[in-house]
Amino acid sequence: xxTALPNRPDWQxxxxxxxxxxxxxxxxxPNALIDDLIANSGDLKDIELVQFNALSxxxxxxxxxxxxxxxxxxxxGGEKVRQAVAEGRVDYTPxxxxxxxxxxxxxxxxxxxxxxxxxxxDKYGYCSxxxxxxxNLAAVKKAKYVVAQINTSMPRTSGHTFIRIDDIAACIEVExxxxxxxIYEPDKITExxxxxxxxxxxxxxxLQLGVGKIPNAVLYYLxxxxxxxxxxxLITDGIIDLIAKGVINNRKKTFHPGKTVASFxxxxxxxxxxxxxxxxxxxxxxxxxxxPANIARNHKMVAINSALEVDLTGQVVADSIGYQFYSxxxxxxxxxxxxxxxxxxKPIIAMPSTAKGGSISRIVPFITEGSGVVTSRGHVHYVxxxxxxxxxxxxxxxxxxxxxxxxxxxxxxxxxxxxxREHYWVPNYQKNYPRDVPELGPLGxxxxxxxxxxxxxxxxxxxxxxxxxxxFYSHTKETLFYRYNHYPTQMTREKSCNLxxxxxxxxxxxxxxxxxxxxxxxxxxxxxxxxADNKSCEAAFVTRESFHGKGMAKQLLAExxxxxxxxxxxxxxxxxxxxxxxxxxxxxxxxxxxxPSQEMGEVNLTLNLDKYQ
Numbered sequence: 148x149x150t151a152l153p154n155r156p157d158w159q160x161x162x163x164x165x166x167x168x169x170x171x172x173x174x175x176x177p178n179a180l181i182d183d184l185i186a187n188s189g190d191l192k193d194i195e196l197v198q199f200n201a202l203s204x205x206x207x208x209x210x211x212x213x214x215x216x217x218x219x220x221x222x223x224g225g226e227k228v229r230q231a232v233a234e235g236r237v238d239y240t241p242x243x244x245x246x247x248x249x250x251x252x253x254x255x256x257x258x259x260x261x262x263x264x265x266x267x268x269d270k271y272g273y274c275s276x277x278x279x280x281x282x283n284l285a286a287v288k289k290a291k292y293v294v295a296q297i298n299t300s301m302p303r304t305s306g307h308t309f310i311r312i313d314d315i316a317a318c319i320e321v322e323x324x325x326x327x328x329x330i331y332e333p334d335k336i337t338e339x340x341x342x343x344x345x346x347x348x349x350x351x352x353x354l355q356l357g358v359g360k361i362p363n364a365v366l367y368y369l370x371x372x373x374x375x376x377x378x379x380x381l382i383t384d385g386i387i388d389l390i391a392k393g394v395i396n397n398r399k400k401t402f403h404p405g406k407t408v409a410s411f412x413x414x415x416x417x418x419x420x421x422x423x424x425x426x427x428x429x430x431x432x433x434x435x436x437x438x439p440a441n442i443a444r445n446h447k448m449v450a451i452n453s454a455l456e457v458d459l460t461g462q463v464v465a466d467s468i469g470y471q472f473y474s475x476x477x478x479x480x481x482x483x484x485x486x487x488x489x490x491x492x493k494p495i496i497a498m499p500s501t502a503k504g505g506s507i508s509r510i511v512p513f514i515t516e517g518s519g520v521v522t523s524r525g526h527v528h529y530v531x532x533x534x535x536x537x538x539x540x541x542x543x544x545x546x547x548x549x550x551x552x553x554x555x556x557x558x559x560x561x562x563x564x565x566x567x568r569e570h571y572w573v574p575n576y577q578k579n580y581p582r583d584v585p586e587l588g589p590l591g592x593x594x595x596x597x598x599x600x601x602x603x604x605x606x607x608x609x610x611x612x613x614x615x616x617x618x619f620y621s622h623t624k625e626t627l628f629y630r631y632n633h634y635p636t637q638m639t640r641e642k643s644c645n646l647x648x649x650x651x652x653x654x655x656x657x658x659x660x661x662x663x664x665x666x667x668x669x670x671x672x673x674x675x676x677x678x679a680d681n682k683s684c685e686a687a688f689v690t691r692e693s694f695h696g697k698g699m700a701k702q703l704l705a706e707x708x709x710x711x712x713x714x715x716x717x718x719x720x721x722x723x724x725x726x727x728x729x730x731x732x733x734x735x736x737x738x739x740x741x742x743p744s745q746e747m748g749e750v751n752l753t754l755n756l757d758k759y760q
Contacts, residue, residue: 166259172199175279177296179321200224222475245437248285261290306429351399376400402444442485450486461524470517512566540665549610553581683718
């Protein structure tokens with residue numbers, strides 16, 4: 148038996164001038180309902196429209212409707228709304244997405260009506276909010292009147308998505324195709340960012356992702372992961388294939404296990420069909436799903452968000468470009484904080500290193516005047532660009548600045564370091580900015596297995612100053628004597644800084660590190676110094692005692708030889724104490740040959756790189 152629908156809206160009976168109305172958000176904007184109000188508004192004036200992100204033509208913000216509507220945007224979506232905010236015709240109210248429902252519930256923004264889009268009622272009289280539960284459910288619960296556009300194209304989704312037809316005061320039945328987003332094809336830059344982010348994701352992690360090229364690239368590079376889960380305010384087309392392949396199965400989730408949970412979805416018709424009557428995907432309101440405490444109930448929660456710029460202390464600008472408000476706070480802080488609180492969680496900001504065709508750096512010495520900090524310097528653990536991963540958790544201001552300079556575009560690194568020095572964040576002996584070693588491949592590092600453990604081989608960089616100092620003090624007297632031919636008793640911060648601040652295009656300094664989350668420990672260091680003839684180099688290395696005899700030095704030396712050959716060098720030299728049998732064994736296994744030495748107790752070694760295979 149068909150459920151009886153409410154009458155069409157009598158706007159003069161439902162509304163008064165000066166009322167406040169909420170309009171449905173994201174892909175569930177009831178455009179036909181608003182058009183009907185505009186056409187039949189009569190003498191109504193000064194109605195405040197409160198909206199979150201709206202995928203719509205947003206015609207109600209146009210100047211010709213300024214007597215009828217005053218718009219208050221809780222998130223700026225679309226160029227028309229952005230322009231209206233810039234011109235002062237629309238207000239912008241910054242707020243966390245998790246807290247938007249409280250604005251209605253606590254009558255900070257009391258609602259006279261809520262305009263929503265829903266599916267037709269089922270045989271029990273329940274309509275579904277479909278693809279956008281987010282803040283819509285809170286508006287429905289608090290508004291004096293609920294007015295609905297019933298749309299046969301709206302999917303019926305699972306979770307907390309339902310409203311009884313009896314709770315709707317008036318409605319219109321108008322079919323409306325849901326707005327679709329284009330397929331964002333990653334470019335080379337976003338592909339590289341996706342690779343780096345995917346490397347931070349452990350098997351069994353739970354993900355939060357946004358929309359755009361970077362999230363799509365991340366999802367592409369997660370295809371070989373296992374047992375991933377999803378707890379995200381937004382889901383897009385990218386999850387469909389990973390669910391079909393079993394990569395996303397939510398098996399290891401510790402909150403809502405077995406379910407992909409979200410508060411809204413944006414994408415293609417394929418996505419909307421996918422969530423329709425799908426019991427494996429559940430939608431919940433934003434105050435529940437975006438609650439940092441609930442997010443943190445997922446172990447290994449990985450939150451991936453973007454930014455417009457990041458300063459060298461780690462402050463994140465995400466809603467404005469100078470004095471121009473661009474988007475909104477949304478759920479970034481909710482998820483960054485929730486992931487930070489999660490056992491094994493990782494809050495990540497991922498962005499290209501430059502903007503405006505590479506003409507400006509997104510990593511900046513100080514925030515652009517007028518811009519606002521969305522996410523504080525204390526929240527973010529990782530910043531990822533196409534040049535690598537900057538680890539910020541537990542890092543001093545100096546270390547943060549050097550880490551972020553390392554992942555900035557190379558053409559901006561020198562001037563960023565100069566700006567840092569103006570503010571005394573690095574000492575005067577910090578001479579060099581971080582440099583890449585392109586011979587290590589496109590990712591700038593290599594992973595390796597030694598003694599059944601995973602390690603990264605990468606360049607030493609200025610942010611390693613303290614780690615190198617710790618590495619020095621971990622050595623026994625015997626190791627120090629063999630490496631330096633005497634017993635050094637101190638590695639000052641200045642000395643350590645000089646050793647890690649290497650012009651990698653001239654000399655070479657590599658390290659092998661054990662990286663566990665934000666914790667990084669140097670296990671071995673190898674370096675060569677270019678000789679005066681510019682055709683030969685002198686090499687040396689040292690490893691942590693616990694890895695002596697495990698093959699670490701052998702792999703490190705092999706990489707140094709390979710890079711020297713690629714750079715066109717013809718000889719590699721080494722000087723080793725005659726009683727340092729272990730080091731001699733490593734060099735000779737790499738086919739170094741002994742040469743006469745004028746120093747007692749020392750062995751000179753030479754490798755002809757032209758003949759080395």
